[in-house]
Amino acid sequence: MTQMPGTIKAAKMTDTKISARNVQVYYGDTHAIKDVNIEIGSRAVTAFIGPSGCGKSTFLRCLNRMNDTIDICRVEGNIDLDGEDIYDSRVDPVQLRAKVGMVFQKPNPFPKSIYDNIAYGPRIHGLVRKKAELDEIVASSLQKAGLWNEVKDRLDGPGTGLSGGQQQRLCIARAIAVSPEVILMDEPCSALDPIATAKVEELIDELRENFTIVIVTHSMQQAARVSQRTAFFHMGNLVEIGDTQDIFTNPVDKRTQDYITGRFG
Amino acid sequence: MPLSLLFASCLLIAALAFLMGRGKAFKSAGGDIRKLHSLPGYYGWNSALMVLLPSMAALVIWLAVQPLVINSSVSQMISTQSVEASSLDLIMSDVRRVAEGLNKAVEAGAMTEAEVSGATAESMNVRERLGAVGVALGSDVSNETLQAAQSYRDLSATSGLLRTIAVLALALGGLVFGVVRTNKDFRARNTVERVILGLLIAAASIAILTTVGIVFSLIFNTVEFFKLYPAADFFFGLTWSPSFGGGSDLGILPLIWATLYISLIALAVSVPVGLFAAIYLSEYAAPLVRSVAKPLLEVLAGIPTIVYGLFALLTVGPLLVDIFGSNGVLHLGWMQGGTAVMTAGLVMGIMLIPFVSSLSDDIINAVPQAMRDGSLGLGATHSETVKQVILPAALPGIVGAILLAASRAIGETMIVVLGAGAAARLSMNPFDAMTTVTAKIVSQLTGDADFASPEALVAFALGMTLFVMTLGLNVIALYIVRKYREQYE
Ligand SMILES: Nc1ncnc2c1ncn2[C@@H]1O[C@H](COP(=O)(O)OP(=O)(O)OP(=O)(O)O)[C@@H](O)[C@H]1O
Numbered sequence: 001m002t003q004m005p006g007t008i009k010a011a012k013m014t015d016t017k018i019s020a021r022n023v024q025v026y027y028g029d030t031h032a033i034k035d036v037n038i039e040i041g042s043r044a045v046t047a048f049i050g051p052s053g054c055g056k057s058t059f060l061r062c063l064n065r066m067n068d069t070i071d072i073c074r075v076e077g078n079i080d081l082d083g084e085d086i087y088d089s090r091v092d093p094v095q096l097r098a099k100v101g102m103v104f105q106k107p108n109p110f111p112k113s114i115y116d117n118i119a120y121g122p123r124i125h126g127l128v129r130k131k132a133e134l135d136e137i138v139a140s141s142l143q144k145a146g147l148w149n150e151v152k153d154r155l156d157g158p159g160t161g162l163s164g165g166q167q168q169r170l171c172i173a174r175a176i177a178v179s180p181e182v183i184l185m186d187e188p189c190s191a192l193d194p195i196a197t198a199k200v201e202e203l204i205d206e207l208r209e210n211f212t213i214v215i216v217t218h219s220m221q222q223a224a225r226v227s228q229r230t231a232f233f234h235m236g237n238l239v240e241i242g243d244t245q246d247i248f249t250n251p252v253d254k255r256t257q258d259y260i261t262g263r264f265g
Numbered sequence: 266m267p268l269s270l271l272f273a274s275c276l277l278i279a280a281l282a283f284l285m286g287r288g289k290a291f292k293s294a295g296g297d298i299r300k301l302h303s304l305p306g307y308y309g310w311n312s313a314l315m316v317l318l319p320s321m322a323a324l325v326i327w328l329a330v331q332p333l334v335i336n337s338s339v340s341q342m343i344s345t346q347s348v349e350a351s352s353l354d355l356i357m358s359d360v361r362r363v364a365e366g367l368n369k370a371v372e373a374g375a376m377t378e379a380e381v382s383g384a385t386a387e388s389m390n391v392r393e394r395l396g397a398v399g400v401a402l403g404s405d406v407s408n409e410t411l412q413a414a415q416s417y418r419d420l421s422a423t424s425g426l427l428r429t430i431a432v433l434a435l436a437l438g439g440l441v442f443g444v445v446r447t448n449k450d451f452r453a454r455n456t457v458e459r460v461i462l463g464l465l466i467a468a469a470s471i472a473i474l475t476t477v478g479i480v481f482s483l484i485f486n487t488v489e490f491f492k493l494y495p496a497a498d499f500f501f502g503l504t505w506s507p508s509f510g511g512g513s514d515l516g517i518l519p520l521i522w523a524t525l526y527i528s529l530i531a532l533a534v535s536v537p538v539g540l541f542a543a544i545y546l547s548e549y550a551a552p553l554v555r556s557v558a559k560p561l562l563e564v565l566a567g568i569p570t571i572v573y574g575l576f577a578l579l580t581v582g583p584l585l586v587d588i589f590g591s592n593g594v595l596h597l598g599w600m601q602g603g604t605a606v607m608t609a610g611l612v613m614g615i616m617l618i619p620f621v622s623s624l625s626d627d628i629i630n631a632v633p634q635a636m637r638d639g640s641l642g643l644g645a646t647h648s649e650t651v652k653q654v655i656l657p658a659a660l661p662g663i664v665g666a667i668l669l670a671a672s673r674a675i676g677e678t679m680i681v682v683l684g685a686g687a688a689a690r691l692s693m694n695p696f697d698a699m700t701t702v703t704a705k706i707v708s709q710l711t712g713d714a715d716f717a718s719p720e721a722l723v724a725f726a727l728g729m730t731l732f733v734m735t736l737g738l739n740v741i742a743l744y745i746v747r748k749y750r751e752q753y754e
């Protein structure tokens with residue numbers, strides 16, 4: 001267990017998977033993330049909450065260097081994954097993203113068959129040599145994502161033909177298929193109905209056993225249900241992080257309290 | 266009253282109606298706009314439209330019908346002998362010409378009104394007198410023609426007067442109607458909007474009706490042609506050798522072959538180049554490069570095709586001969602002259618590059634960013650993303666773009682007229698001169714062709730064939746493009 005920097009409240013953690021120190025993010029002249037320090041525990045769910053525009057997505061996208069794809073975005077500071085700086089010039093962002101997968105707010109299946117959607121990652125990374133192995137990965141990913149029973153008879157059908165909730169689980173399965181270590185989810189349920197949301201939440205809870213998960217959510221209840229630790233962002237600052245229970249019952253900062261009790265944001 | 270003056274007075278009345286309508290609306294609301302159903306301007310427009318619509322409609326109808334009526338009543342004066350000797354059309358055009366000449370002579374002061382109406386062929390040499398005011402006639406004017414011309418003039422004058430009266434009456438009636446109807450509860454806005462809707466519909470129908478008209482004239486003439494020339498020989502004939510003396514072979518196959526051959530070469534040039542350019546511009550180019558290169562490429566699309574034709578004739582053709590000709594650097598002797606399928610195909614390919622690239626660029630850009638993020642988020646590189654996700658997603662649209670380009674290639678004329686040669690030939694050698702459907706349409710209709718001969722009418726059959734081919738391609742292309750659009754909506 002690593003020692004966390006000062007301002008952040010210590011909480012019991014298994015292992016540190018990702019640790020970020022003094023992270024600044026700029027979009028052109030906009031200072032979107034201001035001096036964030038955070039530790040994200042291994043095999044646990046960490047939730048990012050905070051009012052809209054506070055920089056949750058921006059920070060999440062730093063963790064797998066998706067911000068590199070935005071021209072005007074500049075990231076400073078250190079982010080370590082398993083103790084290695086991911087912004088080091090020797091790190092290939094493409095390989096990093098195979099280790100740190102991402103699920104987006106809006107389900108975005110490729111316009112390919114369900115099978116090919118899942119097989120996309122393994123094929124690109126050359127994870128399999130035989131068709132049978134690929135079949136195996138596709139099946140197990142879909143099973144882990146809780147989608148297998150619904151789609152096993154229509155693997156050749158288009159991924160875009162699924163319902164919104166199924167599509168989102170397909171995207172999760174697609175992310176799992178490359179066996180990442182970390183899965184980043186940016187408001188994965190915001191386009192889903194309560195039933196689909198419940199399924200995805202259940203899934204997140206199961207995935208926790210094998211993956212480190214970071215989830216951005218606007219729903220307090222969701223953060224409370226699925227996460228072990230919660231981080232509260234406000235105007236580009238990380239205000240507070242701690243065990244989910246503590247954050248919701250006993251927040252230290254006034255801003256956190258105001259936010260979770262619905263006084264602003 | 267001359268037409269322009271009549272038109273101007275209608276506009277004036279309309280302007281007056283506008284002011285009166287608006288003024289009355291104001292007054293009926295006691296100067297309080299909020300009591301009006303619509304904004305005051307609408308009342309003004311409503312009154313103005315009440316003036317313009319009926320009067321202009323009457324004017325247009327009158328202008329269309331008047332010559333028909335006058336023609337038919339005057340042509341009854343022409344005796345059957347003269348019709349048999351010449352044709353009614355020719356005589357009537359003489360009559361109109363004399364009538365116009367007389368008008369001109371009166372205007373110029375060379376004749377008096379009394380002289381004109383009293384003139385007979387015996388008492389006056391009309392040809393000479395009209396020649397003096399600059400109206401040249403082909404032959405002496407017969408008494409019959411002169412009489413007809415006189416009555417033509419009279420009828421025109423009367424009808425012109427009636428027209429003025431009718432139009433002005435309608436305009437003024439409209440003014441009164443529009444203004445009387447105006448009061449604060451009248452729904453002027455809705456009325457005006459309905460009229461505008463009508464105008465929009467009229468504009469749309471003009472476009473559609475014209476297309477229908479074009480198609481019908483094509484069909485009509487094509488049918489005419491097939492009465493004179495067997496359809497089987499036309500569609501399956503292997504030789505094209507029109508001779509205006511008759512006895513021509515008018516087989517379309519050599520022309521179709523050249524058309525397709527040239528289009529194929531053009532597509533072989535434009536599709537890869539255009540597509541790669543589009544991929545580079547939309548996926549890889551820095552914003553600065555893109556902002557310069559894209560407009561530049563689109564400038565290419567604005568160059569008139571005749572310029573490309575000159576380029577083919579003067580630059581590309583000689584260049585190819587220098588390479589593939591008998592004295593060329595390769596000593597192949599494949600190419601005899603500068604005009605060839607290859608010349609036209611290459612230049613047409615260059616012409617189509619911006620077309621393909623700008624369509625493909627739009628289509629690639631339409632692939633949602635989420636698709637890119639999804640792929641990049643799985644650890645795919647940019648080019649893997651382009652190859653495996655973006656291009657497959659854009660493929661149907663790109664196929665549509667290619668089909669549209671193909672239909673442009675098939676219909677292209679100037680480049681083939683100048684670059685491909687004039688001899689119809691069925692040959693595999695791309696360095697031979699050949700000629701296409703479009704080029705032959707041009708050559709069959711230019712020159713002194715008799716429009717009733719199969720040699721001239723064949724142009725319509727060629728045009729119809731071309732029309733069906735490109736229409737088919739366009740329909741398929743649009744279908745594909747539309748189907749692709751649905752995927753993301
Ligand atoms: N591509 C971009 N270019 C410029 N500014 C951006 C970009 N993306 C985000 N920003 C800015 O960065 C700040 C943080 O945005 P971010 O998307 O991270 O917020 P968020 O917390 O995820 O909000 P939400 O809950 O609404 O998703 C905002 O002020 C936003 O305007």
Ligand SMILES: [Mg+2]
Pocket residue numbers: 056057058186
């Ligand atoms: Mg966000």
